[in-house]
Amino acid sequence: MPRPADSLPDPPPSLDSERAAELSAHTKAALRRQRRELATSIDKAFKHIPWPLRGAVRRALGA
Amino acid sequence: MSAASESRAEATKLARLLGLDGPESLTYVHGIPASELRDYRAAVTELLHDDDQALLQRAADAARLLPAHTLATVGEHALGPLICARLTGLLDPDRAVDISGHFSIDFLARLSAELDPRRAVDVVTSMPGERVVEIAVAMAAAGEHVAMGRFVAHLDDATLVGCIEELTDEDMLRIAFVLEGKERLDHVFELVGLERTQRMLKGAESIGLSEEAFDLRDHLAARRHKQPRRRTGG
Numbered sequence: 001m002p003r004p005a006d007s008l009p010d011p012p013p014s015l016d017s018e019r020a021a022e023l024s025a026h027t028k029a030a031l032r033r034q035r036r037e038l039a040t041s042i043d044k045a046f047k048h049i050p051w052p053l054r055g056a057v058r059r060a061l062g063a
Numbered sequence: 064m065s066a067a068s069e070s071r072a073e074a075t076k077l078a079r080l081l082g083l084d085g086p087e088s089l090t091y092v093h094g095i096p097a098s099e100l101r102d103y104r105a106a107v108t109e110l111l112h113d114d115d116q117a118l119l120q121r122a123a124d125a126a127r128l129l130p131a132h133t134l135a136t137v138g139e140h141a142l143g144p145l146i147c148a149r150l151t152g153l154l155d156p157d158r159a160v161d162i163s164g165h166f167s168i169d170f171l172a173r174l175s176a177e178l179d180p181r182r183a184v185d186v187v188t189s190m191p192g193e194r195v196v197e198i199a200v201a202m203a204a205a206g207e208h209v210a211m212g213r214f215v216a217h218l219d220d221a222t223l224v225g226c227i228e229e230l231t232d233e234d235m236l237r238i239a240f241v242l243e244g245k246e247r248l249d250h251v252f253e254l255v256g257l258e259r260t261q262r263m264l265k266g267a268e269s270i271g272l273s274e275e276a277f278d279l280r281d282h283l284a285a286r287r288h289k290q291p292r293r294r295t296g297g
Contacts, residue, residue: 009106012099019091026081027107037145038115044141060125
């Protein structure tokens with residue numbers, strides 16, 4: 001299933017096309033930042049989980 | 064509120080959501096009708112919150128396996144405020160409040176700045192009032208007035224009074240300008256009291272917040288106008 005983010009919201013209709021593209025680029029960047037943060041933070045999280053529980057957490061995450 | 068002020072307030076909120084440096088980064092949207100900016104912001108909020116929802120839900124489910132203090136360590140030192148904010152609404156509210164008790168105030172302030180309180184109402188309303196006040200002070204110090212404006216509708220009067228007492232006039236003006244659900248402004252400023260409100264409005268120009276003060280004055284006057292006149296005498 002495609003991620004919902006693959007379709008960015010339509011920019012405000014009163015915005016000219018150049019500015020609309022600029023705003024969409026900001027939105028895309030915010031989304032990328034969030035995805036990157038999620039991916040790296042879950043990896044980092046394992047370092048703080050006591051090792052006997054790591055396997056169970058990993059299974060629950062499907063990682 | 065004038066159309067220009069309304070657009071600027073919306074631009075400020077949108078800039079915060081997109082992680083930009085203040086409304087100046089989006090000066091080109093200042094002339095766009097506020098309703099269009101509001102709709103766009105709502106759509107971006109949905110987009111950001113719904114993205115990677117399945118993974119976040121699995122992370123929230125996995126959190127059941129760990130004690131609250133371990134989760135707080137993981138949250139503060141690995142996940143960070145943004146991901147913790149996204150997870151907050153997916154956790155059992157009591158569990159989320161329990162975990163929050165192990166976070167530092169500074170971290171809670173950064174987490175709250177990323178949180179959409181509508182998605183975690185039970186957590187927000189279950190937080191101890193004194194802790195909310197501490198978080199509010201830390202958020203204000205970090206300039207997170209836009210985020211603070213999202214919480215006002217979800218706080219009880221005692222907590223609001225606690226926040227009002229601790230926040231500066233400048234903070235109050237900034238929050239009022241970007242408040243979500245402006246219909247709550249009257250009640251908030253009843254709690255602030257007439258004397259402080261007048262002082263706040265008078266001092267606004269000297270701190271460069273004339274537009275914010277004008278907007279507040281405008282709003283309070285308009286609402287007063289709409290209310291039926293009370294009968295006097297008798």
